[in-house]
Amino acid sequence: MDYSFFLDETGDHGLSFIDKNFPLFLLCGCIIKNDALKEIEERINSFKQKCFQTTEVILHSREIRKCEGAFQILFDLQVKGKFYRDLNQILEAGQYCLIGAGIQKEEHIKRYGKGAKDPYALSLSFILERLIFYLDKIDKTAKVEIFVEERGKKEDQMLLAHFNSILDRGTFFVQSDRFKSKIRRFSFHSKKDNIIGLQLADLCAYPLARHLLNPKEPYIPFKIIEDKIYCIKKGSYKGWGLKLFP
Secondary structure, three states: OOEEEEEEEEOOOOOOOOOOOOOEEEEEEEEEEHHHHHHHHHHHHHHHHHHHOOOOOOOOHHHHHHOOHHHHHHHOHHHHHHHHHHHHHHHHHOOOEEEEEEEEHHHHHHHHHHHOOOHHHHHHHHHHHHHHHHHHHHOOOOOEEEEEEOOOHHHHHHHHHHHHHHHHHOOOOOOHHHHHHHEEEEEEEOHHHOOHHHHHHHHHHHHHHHHHHOOOOOOHHHHHHHHHEOOOEOOEOEOOOEEEEO
8 A cells, every 4th residue: 555544533423413512523544655653653653652551552643632541650740841842843754745624613503404414424524525526636556455444333334434435436526446546455443452543633633623623713723733734835725635524
């Protein structure tokens, strides 16, 4: 495989409940050429070893922000400052590309009512289309393997069914054969598998969502990864590498 594509989410995908403080669901895809992935894995494992004396700690955005579990060390402000400086350097220096799709759940329900589609399935369609656009742009012969974090047996089965329908039918913008020619594998993995690419996608998902919710608010984590977002031309990622729907 030439490339790996890692998918993770932030926010609740359900339409029966809307958190007024976070009314958005966002799916983040992180695409990395496999030789660049090895370098990122080495840097993040070295970072983990330095911070925790082990590589087994899973980098999880929410636990980091809340200083939970292994990240209770971040209550020490000096440790926290060093932790973020080192992690931000890795995120900034890494060679990867981001594709994010956010669903405004309240607006989605208002516009489509009972016909409103599952936000996860909808954002997956948007992201896979843009994955194909990106691969066509950089290397028409490129192949990709997709890694998805497990959510639950029922949810994973529904997601796999939607993915297979995309392969079989295509989407409005991308025909089935284009998906089939690029995507070689779609697999689910547990958080406990300690897959660095999934952790990278997790770290990037929240800053993308935070920017969509408050685009005028300066947010350092977003600025660090902003240049990684897929653009149709330099600086033009709105609607391409970062889509908000509806």
